[in-house]
Amino acid sequence: MVGVEICRVFACVGPYTFGVGLTTYLVSKELYVLEHEYYTGISILIMTVFIVKKFGPKFAAYLDKEIDVSISKKFDCHIIQFS
Numbered sequence: 001m002v003g004v005e006i007c008r009v010f011a012c013v014g015p016y017t018f019g020v021g022l023t024t025y026l027v028s029k030e031l032y033v034l035e036h037e038y039y040t041g042i043s044i045l046i047m048t049v050f051i052v053k054k055f056g057p058k059f060a061a062y063l064d065k066e067i068d069v070s071i072s073k074k075f076d077c078h079i080i081q082f083s
Contacts, residue, residue, distance in 0.1 A: 026032040 023032075027034060
């Protein structure tokens with residue numbers, strides 16, 4: 001039953017292998033050219049994902065608190081938060 005285990009473990013590798021192979025083919029035949037803007041875009045994407053994951057929840061909590069304060073001042077009421 002080793003063959004069944006191997007198929008179960010490596011069953012999801014097919015689409016990734018196809019994607020990497022297709023990308024390699026397109027780049028090697030210069031059908032898809034990777035210019036400097038491509039690498040700039042990847043680095044900006046990586047930095048954006050890092051910043052959102054690192055500071056996103058804290059910034060969202062801060063903005064929620066500021067919105068609550070602004071609403072309570074505008075309508076002169078207290079906001080009750082239900083947990």
